[in-house]
Amino acid sequence: MSAVISTVEPAEETVRPESRAWKKLKASKSALLGFAIVAFFIGIAVAAPILPIADPAATSWSVVRKAPSAVHWLGTDEIGRDILSRMIWGAQASLMAGVVSVLIAVLVGVPFGLISGYFGGWIDQVISRITDALLATPFLILAIALAAFLGPSLTNAMIAIGLSAMPIFVRLTRGQVLSVKTEDYVEGARAVGLAHFAIMARYILPNVFAPVLVQATLTVATAIIAEASLSFLGLGQQPPAPSWGSMLNVAKNFMTQAPWMAWWPGAAIFLVVLGFNLLGDGLRDALDPRET
């Protein structure tokens, strides 16, 4: 982080927008809090295999539905598995689902948005109408329908969520392209005879980057909730593999006998989603060129 800042002379008259954004981001307490939360969850998800925790799949009939204790910090579930361990392994599923589905949405959506905005005409008409049609179906209902048709699995849930989130990126990119394509430097690139692809990659794509990054961060938050929702409905991660959503699905059957089974997964989803939302909001404020 600091390396980026130190490359810029403080006395320099034209401060590079990236460094100004970094400064603003670092000055925002809520963005830093968001970053810390996200980093914490990524940390435990990555470290899951080496952490000294119980096997998330190991069942034990002697400790079925035990309340949190010194041995099982977060308690045990309906077949005696350690909830802390399942929470940590479940972080992998949640974060991966959030990130992979947004990657799908970005990798599919941004090129279509670029093409749609850059070329205009009938190509734009076709892509825009398809985007409208996809946006006309509420996100979660589209994801549920897609997951239902694809069949229940974590991979399919990620595809379903990615495709449902994709139209937002098409629309966002298209709008951004429209606003820069008449700029002089784009006209100039065209005048010197650069190929369309080169113009898009070199002069248009960089302008799309900031808003897409902000939207992607916020969409990871939405995607994590969507994955949890699909898993909660039984359309995501399949048992016995741990996932916060499917843990809640089981927990709702033991609400009176073992309420702690429901506490932790939901709290974790809430925290990680809050983290991504704080980070996304912070990024938006930092990258907004209108405010200085």
Place this chain on the structure above:
Amino acid sequence: MLSYIARRLVIAVPTLILVSVFVFVLQKLLPGDPALVLAGEERDPEVLEFIREKYRLNDPVIYQYFHWMKAMLQGDLGISLRTQQPVATLIADKLPVTIQLAIMAMVIAFAIGIPAGILSAVHKGTAVDYIANFIALSGLSIPNFWLGIMLILLVSVQLGWLPASGYESPFTDPVKSLQTMIMPGFVLGTALAATLMRHTRSAMLGVMKADYIRTARAKGVLENAVIIKHAFRNALLPIVTLSALLFGELLAGAVLTEQIFTIPGFGKLIVDAVFTRDYAVVQGIVMCTAAGFILMNLIADVLYFLLNPRMRSSL
């Protein structure tokens, strides 16, 4: 005005047609022979042939689409495999329940979101603003199905104040109906309240900078009157149009909320349909929500026109 609505309608039609193509193609991509599914235990080739003829499965796909489309335009969304009832009837039965839930959620969302947004804008940069913003962001981040579980644990299991689940029509027992709807309405309303709060705040902040606010203050109007009569009235415009657009979120949120509180509505219908592989119902629901969403978009546009006096003169 009319030509504007007409233009919007003209755009809405190809969008709906595209949705129908998606929905139809999805079904065609399903593995397995639908005739075999429909026949159930029956494996008699004659029966299979009869079914293929009856459902036009031997026709080219494009014919099948047009046939399906024609039926749909006449209000025939197909037959549920599970209950053998027309899909249109199923949806018509469940929709009022979800609409009741949605209205409840909207009322709660407005009651919380708008005052919070105004307070936050008026006290911009103070502790009130930060707290309101943090609560709003939390409301956006909390998975509503978990909030539902936690509320049931607290309010129904621990305190025993409200029933944990069930549904009662407001026409048979209004009190019980309200009791069963408060918690789900709140759960569904939280995310909306948060969205409304954030939009109210930014709309108010925008309006508060306007010249007419300074004028109102200069001529000695009481601050509360400035906020409510002068500022809020003008900030209301984007809020009202936003509310129409939030309809889609309500429907999607209702899927999980209804699941938690076992409310026999639209959302439960789609989940049950997904699990029994009742694809005709899933298709019907996706088509209906898309049509509803497009309609709400249209209403939002029209409202924007009607509520904004400056737009009215351009009719």
